[in-house]
Amino acid sequence: MTGARITHPLLLGLTNICMCTRTKLSSKAFLLMALLPIPNYLHPNKHMQGMLEDRLIHQCLSIVLQPLMKAAKVGIMMSDLVGNVWHCFTPLAAYIVNTPEAAMLACVCRKTSPFTMASYLQFGDIFRHPSHTRSITLDQLDSITVDPNNLEAYFDACAEYRLNSVCTPFWMNWPLTDPSIFLMSEPLHHWHKEFFDHDCQWCLTIVGTSELDFRFLILQPITGYCHFTGGISRLKQVTGRGHHDIQHYIVGLISGAALCHFIIAVCALMDVQYLAQSPTPDDDLLASIDQALLTFHEHKDIILTSGA
Template sequence: MYEAQLIDAKDEKNLYYPFTSKIKWEVAHWAKLRGSSSTVFTDLLSIDGVIVAGESFDVYYHDIIECIKSLYGDPDFARYLTFSPEWHYADDDETVHLFHNMHIGKWWWEMQKKLDAQHPGGTIVPIIISSDKMQVTMFRNIPKELHHKPSSGSHVLLAYLPTSCLKHITNKVSHCRAIVNLYHMCLHCVLAPLIPARTEGISMCSSDGACCHCHPIFASFVSDYPEQLLTTGVKFGECPKCDVNAKDTGSNTMQFHLQKLSEVLDALAAFNDGNLVFVCACAAAGIRPIIHPFWEDLPFTNIFRAITPDVLHQLYQGLIKHLLSWLSAACGGAKIDAHLCGLLDFLYLAQYPYHSSETLHSLDKALDLFHQNKDIFIQLSIHNNFNLPKLHTVHHYHLMITLFGTTDNYNTEYTEHLHIDLAKDAYRTTNHKDNIQKLVEDYGMTHFREALACYIVHKHQGDHSVPLHDRELDHLVGDIHFPFYHLPVFHKIKWCSIDTGGLTKGHVTLDSLGSWLIHRHSDTVFVRLGEDLVTNDLKGFSVGQVQVIFSLPPKSLQLLFPPTVNIPPHLAYIKWFTPFPSAPDQNNRLYKLSRLL
């Protein structure tokens, strides 16, 4: 009778019946098979969803492969995409190298040679991750001239990471290790799709129809000093890139080398040999004992070489800020002016949008000038020593420019602006409760002001005018100011049927007591390209997802639009999908689209 009852009550949609969820099935499976072995609790805690000490963490992130495909297939970037490395020279004899965009650097050439040895003809897609208590991703097939404009859409918000204080862990050492391991576990989940994508490659098509077999490779990590230490596992006060001693970071003559990745990976592999052996091995390698850092299994990735210069935090807010305070304490002087001159020369040279072998030599000379004269601050008792990690990191600028191009390829200034827009400003608009969930829900409306401003500019230009260049459009958009702070929005469209037969039965009262609220969702729509287009071909349509329907205040119309233009009473903010391909998929005969983030 019991088995018959199970058959009658079986839910065909529930794969884990008679259990109601996967986690309940796995716990029962654990209890049935493991018994009282020595690893019983380790096996229990390895089950996804089991909460330890009452703590659980949420991490919100996009699929990084879909983000890359979206940027790669954006029509605005099609003519700017780069697919292969290049050498540029300043002279006919090819003796003076030039460096600017990332594909001109040595890193791309090295990776292309390694990739061709395994997968000939593959296209490299360098991935740059920027972290400032959140994750922003971009890929360097797009030139830096576009990345400099935050409104270009060439950056994608990749993830919101948890920032829990872990107050339930009272031991200071365990607390620090838990925070580091939580950070790396979250990033491992976010970047895990890069591992098979790099090995096997993925086919990606740009909006002009050109398809390439691409291999996304984690290239560089852009962040401030605390995030650099958190990522590499290096201790505070040391360099996150090389093996220099913390007491020698102020020296200009001390020899140093980049951290050896092979030795670090060997130390991380000692995790299976026990906690004491693991901690000692990591200490000998110069890193903290991190359990499986996110970069451990990423192919072709050297995290110590991936740490890039940070002009904003290292030079402006780090060295120059302190130097000015020292000068004010010393009350000026000719010799002190010479110290300032050396570091200022380095600051301006480091920000060159184009570098050559000669300007890099000038960069090194400017740094030497500062070190030759810096002892005056010690003699005047203004500063005790110069063992500053940010002062030492400037020694790596020359190498990093030759590897990844000039510093404006990976400066935190640009992602800092996005951090303000996507995190700080967005948080201030919430009720400060469930703020992460609120930010995720509202992320689709981040570029609402820019989109509305572009619509106003196009209405001023007219439908038959010459299309504007990107720079002209950005200039006109920046001059538009909205005379309102709130807009009426509509969350639902009600369709009314026309009663052609006159058979209306009268007013119908709906029963609202038995109704229930549904989850918020956005409908997908077909948009006809052009009012005069009559064709039923799919090429005459675009697909988008309606985020919100709104209307403009009547008093603002005469201020924003010319009097000859008729503005619809209702407008919509739409997130677009890629255009329809020329042919459907060969396997399922369906058209595949992806979001234009």
């Protein structure tokens, strides 16, 4: 935006559009619905500012998405590509966001899973905690008797349930809408940036910065693949494409320089990232992802014990 003004863009797409078409920017498969405001708040407490910002986003979403909520209840007549008219309903199938935004939309605090009942103290558990369903969140909000306009008191009351103090979630009146289901991992942050910020940094620590940079340097340049002539330790403003290119080489380059269990843990996470990008997931693929995650959990202790 011009004039030093910034906003959150809200984009809308259809799940029945083929993934290969939808993910191409040139296809224009997403429609800009609204620009959500990012105002400055006068409250001196930063926690209260964050609460007000989260409430504003939910309120804006409730206004903008009201026609879709109504269509999800009673339906709407729509025509397909060949002119046939259908009675359609519009459930919220997926909301693609990064981790902080997912927590905000699920109405939970930071360092709390928006999908399950786990907090940051249980993130290392090998098992999946119970789902944090919409009914649980709404029941917790109903049990709070403090006036939502009393910001500090309401914030303290919500802290007991690890809620972010949003009193009226935008999805509360949307039929068949559950944050534990519609919140989707976003590939740039949850796969590629996660790899660069964590997996790649573990490898630099274990193998050594100079050694791993040297191994990238001596790779034979291949047409179609990025060649990191200066290594990767000093890369700045790396894009998702750069993260993706480093993933092509990382497992092979740490072989022989890192412990076997460490290599297995990193390779298991790479398997998860690649399998999750499949355009046609099925039960066999999901079982393979679960097995890769189990393998990582079985070997992840080496990352801590080795100081990575």
